[in-house]
Amino acid sequence: MSVQDYIRERFFPHIWCPGCGHGTVLNNLVRAVETLGLDKNEIVMVSGIGCSSRIAGYLDFHTLHTLHGRALAFATGVKLSRPELNVIVPMGDGDALAIGGNHFIHAARRNINITAIVMNNRIYGMTGGQFSPLSGEATTATTAPFGTIDPDFDTVALATAAGASYVARTTTYHVQEIRKRIAEAIVHPGFAVVEVMSQCPTYFGRKNKQGDAVEMLRRYKEGTVPLDKQPADPEKIPRGVFVQRERPEYCKRYEHLVQAAMTDGAALT
């Protein structure tokens, strides 16, 4: 199968702006699925609201485009109900970690077998350039004309502390990594988080004098390093797989609970 077999071609060209990193995530997410040779009928993509969340409509899977911040909660219902399905949840940074922060940490805590992709453009794209919890201090945004005074989350540290059993980070410059990391995350039997730094040239780039999409990708190239090289380059943002560990998975544990319940006479009536 080729990339074209996984997308809903009639909706292209897509709605994203020229040079939007979200398109590159879509591009390589499809390649990850293609690499794994998954059956489209076994993939459910659940997204929230935001530019990033529109990704679901373009893909030829079972797609559920829900509410801002709530994708993981809907996805939890899908996954617990039908554990045999592959559930992939692409989210914006505001979607995942502002309004959806509670669902994010609890999905990680349960270690439910869902693939969460945080498309981090450090801004609210869809609503026109307000700052997000991943913007970081001194970022300019429409709601921070004097620069943000809000510190940011480190998605990797947050996901790790909350209990995610696979945690990785990459950027839209490093496209081979996107494909590999997403493929690993899908195969990983637990809650897997892939943070993809994704440029929003329209709002973040312009407001913060970061240039166009090309210039922003150069910054990803030069401003990040593979995890093992970071000690030599502590100023740069590390990329790679930060966590890959075994923890009991939620749906598996539920199966055991069912067995316990079925042998408990009191539960039956």
Place this chain on the structure above:
Amino acid sequence: MKPKHPTVICINTDWCKGCGICAAFCPKQVLVMNQRDKAEVVAAENCIACKQCEQRCPDLAIQVIKSPAKEEKEAS
């Protein structure tokens, strides 16, 4: 030596939004942005079929089809 069947680079100009990413990061300067702000192939013979353009394109507007010779070489 140049391959007999060079790699074909297809650009879907209906989908291309002219961001310039493909041209900027092509290691062999195969692509440029034309006056209509679309990507255009100018040096197909230099293409090493690394597919970086295809994979980085946010609009899924490029497809790189390797020459049969290259495919064979890779397969063996």
Place this chain on the structure above:
Amino acid sequence: MTAKTTKFVQGNEACVEGALYAGLDFFAGYPITPSTEIMELLARRLPANGGKFIQMEDEIASMCAVIGASLTGRKVLTATSGPGFSLKQEALGFAVMAEIPCVIVNVQRGGPSTGNPTHVAQGDVNQARWGTHGDHAIVALTASNHQDVFAMTVEAFNIAETYRTPVILLLDEVVGHMRERLTVPEAGAIPLVERLRTSVRKGVDYHPYLPRDDGRLPMSDFGGVHRYNVTGLFHDMWGFPSDNPGVVHGLIRHLMDKIENNAHRLAHYKTYHLQDAETVLISYGSAARSALHVTENLRARGERIGLMELQTLWPFPAEQVARECGHAKQVVVVEMNTGHMCQMVRAALGPPARVFLANRMDGVLITPTDIKAHLRLIAGRGV
């Protein structure tokens, strides 16, 4: 469980029995008084019956999770009370828009805000109707005793499946916590509506949002052979976003009409001594227990009084109320709020004004004595 059984239970347990009888197989919730017993019971019963139970991180997540599970073909339930019901509203609207069958129980307590957690109220009737934003229709049922709680719970699932809609079951603290006898009928005694699934075969274009001639929309489970899109945006018959004015208007109309045009089918109510009643009480939920007591009591003394007990609150059974109360000299709506149903009854009966409100909203169940005092006031005889 197939044989008929009789139990002495709380109303919340009657609701659980009804849900399991209806074929519940997925519950998600978050504890809140006075609804918590529903989830506690299901935590035990559902896994033992091969179903799924999950305690989510909040009520928003619970509502979202049941919608997700419903799309995979499950019969789903969530239960809550006032503050949690407020949190569910956005996702409830999603279920309306995307036409996802689900049942939401709200065991009402006093509000606004944290209000009166362990005391009775019926203040969420209008919230059930208009809690989520935008034009939409909704179904809300209620019950005053455990046998009816059971029956209305089963009916809630049947309606949800028939009309592809969320259905709200508005109970209250008194009904939820009170204990009385419940007979669970044998399997098959009450007909169950199972999900209508599409007969469109694999590879043939399936339209998840194209109503059949009878207005119903056959579904296809997520994970099945038809891959389609579900969204809270206005959407076309494939489920893809559209802001085409015709599509938007058509969808609003469809969402309204599928419920409002079937109001007569959805209208459940009970009548007591209405044939010659000059005074008609209209009530529902635990308030209707006191209203029934008053009705029987005054009838025994020869007064021409009757009771219409509403079990469907939304869509409001305006025609039925007009028909049953048309001849009455006065209509007295007995409820524990500022007059949510009273307003609707007034609108349904029109002038001349003869509709009165007999209410109480202090966290205490309205008593027969309270109602009688109201009746004396209305009759100009003082308290």
